[in-house]
Amino acid sequence: MDNKLEIAKSEPIWNTNNRVISIIAGLVILLFALPLFGMNSFYLHLFIMIFMHAVMAQSWNVIAGFSGQISLGHGAFFGIGAYATSFFYMEYGITPWISIFFGMFVSGIFAVLIGIPMLRLSGHYFAIATLLIGISFQVVFQRWDLVGAASGLWVTMTPEDSWSALQFHSSKAPYYYVFLIFFLITFFLVWLLSRSKLGYRLRAVRDDPQAALSLCINVSNYKIIAYVISAMIMAPMGSLFAQYILIIDPDRVFNIEISIIVLLITVLGGIGNVWGPIIGAAILVPISEYSRIYLGGTGGAVDLIFYGLILMIICIFRPNGLISFIPKDILERKKQR
Amino acid sequence: MTSEIIIQAIVTGLMMGLIYALIAAGLSLIFGLMEIVNFAHGEHLMLSMFSSFWLWSLFGLDPLFSIPITILLLAFCGIVTHYFLIRYILKAKMLIQICATFGLSIFIRSIAQLLWTPDFRNVDKPLLEGRIEIGSVFIGQPQLYASLVCLVAFFGLYWFVTKTETGLALQATAQDRHAAEILGIPSNKMFAIGWAIGLGCVGVAGGMMANYFFIFTDVGINFALFAFVAVALGGFGSIIGCLYAGIIIGLVESLGGLLIDPSFKLLYVFAIYLLVVIYKPQGLFGRY
Numbered sequence: 001m002d003n004k005l006e007i008a009k010s011e012p013i014w015n016t017n018n019r020v021i022s023i024i025a026g027l028v029i030l031l032f033a034l035p036l037f038g039m040n041s042f043y044l045h046l047f048i049m050i051f052m053h054a055v056m057a058q059s060w061n062v063i064a065g066f067s068g069q070i071s072l073g074h075g076a077f078f079g080i081g082a083y084a085t086s087f088f089y090m091e092y093g094i095t096p097w098i099s100i101f102f103g104m105f106v107s108g109i110f111a112v113l114i115g116i117p118m119l120r121l122s123g124h125y126f127a128i129a130t131l132l133i134g135i136s137f138q139v140v141f142q143r144w145d146l147v148g149a150a151s152g153l154w155v156t157m158t159p160e161d162s163w164s165a166l167q168f169h170s171s172k173a174p175y176y177y178v179f180l181i182f183f184l185i186t187f188f189l190v191w192l193l194s195r196s197k198l199g200y201r202l203r204a205v206r207d208d209p210q211a212a213l214s215l216c217i218n219v220s221n222y223k224i225i226a227y228v229i230s231a232m233i234m235a236p237m238g239s240l241f242a243q244y245i246l247i248i249d250p251d252r253v254f255n256i257e258i259s260i261i262v263l264l265i266t267v268l269g270g271i272g273n274v275w276g277p278i279i280g281a282a283i284l285v286p287i288s289e290y291s292r293i294y295l296g297g298t299g300g301a302v303d304l305i306f307y308g309l310i311l312m313i314i315c316i317f318r319p320n321g322l323i324s325f326i327p328k329d330i331l332e333r334k335k336q337r
Numbered sequence: 338m339t340s341e342i343i344i345q346a347i348v349t350g351l352m353m354g355l356i357y358a359l360i361a362a363g364l365s366l367i368f369g370l371m372e373i374v375n376f377a378h379g380e381h382l383m384l385s386m387f388s389s390f391w392l393w394s395l396f397g398l399d400p401l402f403s404i405p406i407t408i409l410l411l412a413f414c415g416i417v418t419h420y421f422l423i424r425y426i427l428k429a430k431m432l433i434q435i436c437a438t439f440g441l442s443i444f445i446r447s448i449a450q451l452l453w454t455p456d457f458r459n460v461d462k463p464l465l466e467g468r469i470e471i472g473s474v475f476i477g478q479p480q481l482y483a484s485l486v487c488l489v490a491f492f493g494l495y496w497f498v499t500k501t502e503t504g505l506a507l508q509a510t511a512q513d514r515h516a517a518e519i520l521g522i523p524s525n526k527m528f529a530i531g532w533a534i535g536l537g538c539v540g541v542a543g544g545m546m547a548n549y550f551f552i553f554t555d556v557g558i559n560f561a562l563f564a565f566v567a568v569a570l571g572g573f574g575s576i577i578g579c580l581y582a583g584i585i586i587g588l589v590e591s592l593g594g595l596l597i598d599p600s601f602k603l604l605y606v607f608a609i610y611l612l613v614v615i616y617k618p619q620g621l622f623g624r625y
Contacts, residue, residue, distance in 0.1 A: 117615045128565040132607045308444025315437035316425040
């Protein structure tokens with residue numbers, strides 16, 4: 001036992017000689033270089049959406065995949081983030097770079113408030129409660145005059161591109177880099193989380209709450225921590241999305257579709273796996289965008305039909321997501337023998 | 338604010354509550370049987386309302402007479418759901434079960450949106466129309482009959498589950514499916530029956546509501562939410578608990594809407610839910 005512990009401790013966090021690391025580094029450099037090749041704005045938009053959805057799905061992955069609690073109203077935190085930046089920018093002229101953190105903070109507070117009563121209970125109660133929360137937020141914001149009620153907020157446009165106001169009208173490339181950087185930071189942090197003590201404890205809570213409790217892991221506290229982390233990952237995406245489209249309304253940012261798609265991306269890619277959301281987003285977002293181009297605009301929710309179908313098929317045949325097709329030893333550190 | 342208005346609100350809430358109770362009973366039956374929450378329950382309700390609507394608009398069948406057909410259709414839909422989806426996820430993790438039924442709900446809702454567009458429809462001039470006046474309280478006839486039919490169906494369900502042989506077999510499967518299998522009760526068949534009955538209840542509620550409610554593709558969401566709350570309030574798996582819970586929710590909804598602000602009625606129900614799960618997590622009549 002001690003021997004194994006020693007080995008585990010001596011393992012390096014960075015396995016420099018691993019092919020995977022070099023592939024990831026290459027991909028990151030490629031992603032940074034991509035806009036230089038003169039992509040048109042549709043492809044930039046596509047990549048922005050992929051980054052955004054990957055982070056949103058990762059946020060859901062933290063609460064559902066790591067700690068095993070299913071939130072069906074994660075769109076609430078997205079909306080809070082979106083409203084926080086837009087509102088503070090329009091009312092007080094606070095730069096979005098600061099109010100992103102407001103949004104994270106408020107989301108975190110709400111996560112604690114929701115989490116303390118709800119997360120002591122078993123999964124179904126929490127899932128239903130979050131479904132109600134997601135819709136309650138939409139209802140409240142639709143009627144809250146201070147934030148524009150149902151017509152939403154139209155972010156004051158700057159005449160020129162501005163980094164301080166985080167608005168770019170001439171090109172989407174700056175948005176691309178902003179989203180890319182948030183994407184990389186989030187995935188790096190979640191990757192660290194997944195192999196930290198906290199990450200292991202969260203998974204212990206997920207797999208067997210009783211056993212975790214007997215090992216002195218305070219189950220409900222850890223669930224709340226996971227929920228707060230998850231909410232704080234979600235909120236900045238809402239903020240950035242608000243800056244990207246510059247008009248937000250309750251039907252858009254608190255839409256239940258947001259809660260659906262994060263779930264779908266994660267389950268498709270591989271729930272509980274750090275890399276699952278990337279795979280899910282890289283597959284689903286293009287499907288969604290292209291189906292909107294070719295089939296959408298008619299009021300028929302064709303992409304949603306696919307989502308529902310994919311979700312059911314994945315649940316039946318591949319509960320661990322597409323990532324389970326990739327052999328495990330490529331993803332994980334080679335065991336030292 | 339006179340007492341007549343309050344009595345009116347109580348009557349309205351009571352009538353609505355009985356409908357919630359029946360919808361929740363179907364959900365509760367399915368949950369009690371296999372511990373799966375049917376997140377597509379609202380969509381099944383929507384399907385039953387549309388079945389009623391189409392039978393009326395294509396064949397001129399009044400919603401009152403098409404109820405048996407609606408019930409059969411929904412029961413068939415339940416068996417299909419069980420056969421093609423639920424069967425495979427019985428042993429899966431709870432997370433996968435929730436995702437699967439959630440996926441089903443998205444699928445049904447968006448198919449309906451594609452086929453029938455999100456327009457609002459209603460049944461024109463059904464047999465049940467008009468209102469009764471008792472003192473100064475007005476009772477809509479379709480609402481009254483809908484709630485009465487739901488009440489009858491509810492007690493029919495209760496009688497079925499507690500008194501008949503199949504009902505007892507269902508209960509046995511709910512308690513311990515392996516022990517029941519040893520005694521010769523095929524659990525897979527019981528699950529299919531459970532789904533058929535659970536959605537049959539929804540068929541009754543939807544068929545009766547088609548008389549007076551607007552029929553559109555998102556109609557189920559609110560009803561399903563209230564049904565979830567009713568099931569949690571009554572206690573997961575308890576059928577009689579759903580009756581009380583449904584009535585409580587109906588009253589909270591209508592009285593809250595009257596006394597405070599009607600646009601936030603979802604929030605009052607939500608507050609009730611929070612209070613119950615915090616102070617009495619097993620619900621009013623729960624087994625857990």
